[in-house]
Structures are given as structure tokens and as C-alpha cells.
Ligand SMILES: O=P(O)(O)O[C@H]1O[C@H](CO)[C@@H](O)[C@H]1O
């Protein structure tokens with residue numbers, strides 16, 4: 001498909017980095033660009049899915065929102081990988097903890113993602129409920145975290161299509177039967193696209209609320225606590 005694509009307006013492929021950091025919220029993408037990058041240009045505003053390219057410590061890096069849920073992440077990551085020459089996508093998101101042992105603000109690196117979603121099967125015929133990120137990208141992220149002395153826990157995550165479940169307690173079985181430590185809504189589709197297209201994907205999460213204790217962070221606290229995760233992703237991108 002020629003660029004621009006239906007969902008990304010950038011027509012100069014040289015203006016996008018090989019590594020894209022992707023939060024769900026496009027305003028968080030703007031915040032990352034404003035706070036951490038220099039020489040920033042905007043690369044997308046279609047549907048307000050804001051994207052930017054800039055420099056971090058002299059290295060080119062892009063940041064763009066994915067939107068919420070697997071269909072949205074599926075579209076943006078596919079277009080970035082397939083039509084814009086992107087090699088690595090690092091998702092940076094919030095997650096709900098399924099375990100008393102995993103508290104607010106802790107940073108999780110997805111070891112793999114379990115999902116009930118049909119995304120991977122429909123997209124490329126991948127028919128298993130677990131899917132792995134890139135070993136190489138995860139290793140870079142762990143090395144980056146260690147270089148800035150920031151603890152990260154590599155754990156299995158749940159990628160859910162549903163934020164508001166009628167049976168709230170389902171999380172107890174998902175934790176017990178499948179070993180998922182927390183829930184988010186995009187990584188499984190991102191990992192499926194990366195696998196289908198021979199690209200690299202990883203997912204960093206900050207625990208924003210706990211299904212066990214019902215504690216939750218305020219939006220201001222979320223913003224501050226995301227700093228650790230963002231620094232890890234940025235260090236891993238260079
Ligand atoms: O903070 P983000 O990246 O949006 O991630 C999580 O937050 C959203 C739900 O509130 C879902 O997108 C979920 O995956």
C-alpha cells in the first residue's frame with residue numbers, strides 16, 4: 001500500500017524512526033514528545049492519533065498513540081510495520097493488577113500475553129492463546145532498566161477485549177489458571193502483528209490500579225509514575 005495510509009498522514013518515510021514508542025493515549029504521546037524529545041516534528045494527526053518524531057540523546061525516535069483495544073492497536077502497528085518501515089514497537093501502557101503481590105506503580109515487562117481475543121487467529125491464522133514478544137527487544141529493555149537502576153518485573157500479562165466485565169471476579173480464575181499477573185488491552189494484537197510481519201514488539205506497563213485491593217491512582221499520579229517506564233523505553237530505543 002502506498003503511503004500515506006488510511007490512518008497515518010505521513011508521506012515522507014524518512015521522518016519516522018525505526019523504533020516507535022506507543023502509549024494507548026495519544027495525549028501521552030504528545031507529553032512524551034514535549035518532555036523528552038528535541039527537534040520534534042508531528043507525523044500524524046488523523047483521528048487525533050497524535051504521533052511525533054524527535055531525538056532522544058541524539059538518536060531518532062518516534063512516539064505515537066495506539067488508541068484503546070486490539071482493533072485500534074492492530075491498525076496502527078500494522079501500518080507502521082508494513083508501510084513505514086518500522087522495525088520495533090514498544091508499547092507503554094497502564095495495567096490493572098490481578099495479584100496482591102503486584103502493587104501500584106510497579107513496572108512490568110510482558111514475558112508473554114494471554115488472551116481470549118480472536119485477533120491473532122483472524123489476522124494471520126495464529127491459533128494459540130499465548131503469544132510472545134521479541135526476545136531481542138525484551139533483552140534490550142531489561143538492560144536499559146538495569147542501566148538506570150529501575151526495577152522491572154517480567155511477567156505474563158492478560159490482554160483483554162473487555163474493560164467492564166459483568167463477572168468482575170473472572171480475574172481470579174485468569175490469574176490462577178493462566179498465570180496472568182495483570183490486565184491491559186493491546187499487547188496481544190501488537191505481538192501478533194510483529195510475529196506475522198517478522199518485526200519486533202515489546203510491552204512495558206505501569207500498574208495503575210488493583211483489582212484485588214481496589215486501590216487506584218489518580219490521573220496526576222499516573223502521569224508521574226509513568227516516568228520510570230518511559231525512561232526505560234527511551235533508553236531501550238537508542
Ligand atoms: O494506558 P493505556 O496504554 O491506554 O492502556 C490501558 O488503559 C486503557 C484502559 O483504560 C487500555 O488501553 C489499557 O490497555
Ligand SMILES: O=c1cc[nH]c(=O)[nH]1
Nearest residue numbers: 094095096183184185
Ligand atoms: O486494561 C486495563 C488497564 C488498567 N486497568 C485495568 O483494570 N484494565
